[in-house]
Amino acid sequence: MIPLEARSFQHRAEADRLRAAVEGGGTAVLSQVLTGMGGVGKTQLAADYARAAWNDGSLDVLVWVTASAQSAVVSAYAQAGVELCRADPDDPERAAKQFLAWLVPKPGQRPCRWLIVLDDVADPSDLIVHPDDPGTRYSLWPPASPYGRVLITTRRRDAALFGDGRRRIEVGLFTPAESVAYLSSVLKAHGRTEPVDQLTALAADLGHLPLALAQAAAYLIDSGNNAVVYRGLLADERATALADLTPDALPDEQATPLSAVWSLSVARANTLRPAGLARPMLHLAAFLDPNGIPQDVLTSEAARTHLAAHRVSVNVATTGEPAPVSCSDAAGALRALHRLSLIDHDPGIPHQTVRVHQLIQRTTRATLTHEQAGHFARAAAHAIMAAWPEFERDTALAQVLRANTHALAQHGEDALYLGAHRVLIRAAHSAGKTGQLAVAIDQFDHLVTATRSYLGSGHPDTLLARHHLARWRGGAGDAAGAARAYVELLNDTERVLGPDDPDTLNTRSALATWQGEAGDAAGAARAFAELLNDQVRVLGPDHPDTLTTRRGFAFWQGKAGDAAGAARAFADLLPDTERVLGPDHPDTLTTRHTLALGQGEAGDVTGAAQAYADLLPDTERVLGPDHPDTLNTRHTLATWQGEAGDAAGAARAFAELLNDQVRLLGPNHPDTLTTRSALATWQKEVRGVG
Structure with missing residues (x-):
């Protein structure tokens, strides 16, 4: 039985590619494999192809097989053997073999034109029968024939499915235009209309996944709600499970609701080597950017620690600790998910190696308890930080890491803001340093609000968020406002943490800087001189913060009019900075920068130019x-x-x-x-x- 055509079936480019594989009037035929994630419409494309081939009179025999298990394939072949070859119905395997043999053209006989569709092949190994007797192993692949066609649909991407003249056709999502056309047609058939902009937005919210669009349209028709209401429910992930947006009666002979489409695929991926890692890997990817995740994030030490702790089948060592997971194991877990079309894993895209459909992510998150979601969100945050380089030489990578942090913050806000995870601070600083000052300010402003709500106004993380917010407001041009904010912050920091706490000393340093930027160079120099005495006493003369304060003092000393004294201070500071931090540390480079600046301001413009050139x-x-x-x-x-x-x-x-x-x-x-x-x-x- 060929599945019925879906309502408002969309003709797609993949259908043309299917038909284009038949060349020379049907005498040269490639076996074709439609592969793609669950819900993209592979079965509907195969059914459309099969109906067209039958209706144009180019077939004598058409066999449609639901091939989700080996027994189903054998049973379907056996039924065909009984009907076409008079095989014994009581011996299914023998009958299946007879049918496959019957497909081979015989000399002197009129050739039979046939098409066999193996729909939803769950495992390539299901097409090879391994009886108890190794000598009786046989294949369920239809034989090569100039008169036969084979069409397979599957979520698998295993190499065993391709080659030997089999043509792979990747079935993707609807285009935005196809999505809107589909929704409009289905709703129109039931006397419903929706604004095109809302249908466009709804299609984007559903990631242009055909199955999701079909079930959403059915839900709108059954419930009487409009697209605006549906989108609101869809956006409220915490209050509305995806299963709650499933229509009472599934359209187009669909067997399972959207929320259950991928569960079997995840289970199968988890059985592939390295066994037990696919599911915890998907848990991490479910919290990150669907448009692209760097592989280094998902194979980092933090990610591997998560995989080891949540491996489904853990080999426990004598210490009772979970067996370690290697980088190769983590990459293998990504390949397992890719083989089941749960993710796209393309090592050729360095910064966006892994892509995941947003609804697969949502379905995965929906399986987690609140505690699990928080734990996995923090693990994903640790993984991003582990992959974030100390110095952002690669601006494209930094942009992708910021996008992943943004996605993570949307889905794991409670877990991240409850402890003001440093990945949030890193992402906001990264945005500011690349010129996105408004973004940095907005993110730190949100961080201040969130930490106050979660932790209280006197918590050190709240104070730290206020520190960063003031810094970027100053960096955006409001030096006086930054100075005022640091005055208020210093009072709270001294009260909460004490006068000698490193965060208090850092706040004094920032206040002195913005005091100078606001026009009081002499006041800034005095503040740095006082701070320097306290830092030497508390932190020691070689602490990096002490060196930074020496640099600040020298800088504002020069700005206050003592250019010669500033030049001497910088000259004394540079060898200490190189000794403590090394010649390539950013602070050492900054010290060289300010030393050259002081040299120029002291009148040696040629020497300053040469120092900057060096x-x-x-x-x-x-x-x-x-x-x-x-x-x-x-x-x-x-x-x-x-x-x-x-x-x-x-x-x-x-x-x-x-x-x-x-x-x-x-x-x-x-x-x-x-x-x-x-x-x-x-x-x-x-x-x-x-």
């Missing part, structure tokens, strides 16, 4: 060409290049820098605007305009 290649090597500190070094180098008499060179350098800043930071970033102004100044200098 610094730039080291900064590019350590931090990368797109890092904000690299851009800042280029800006300052161009400035002193011009001050040293090379106005034309300065103008060229600023022009090149402006292009990169517009690309990386955007046209309205404060640094971009500063560079634009400097470019105009030096261009006037080149033209001799006063």
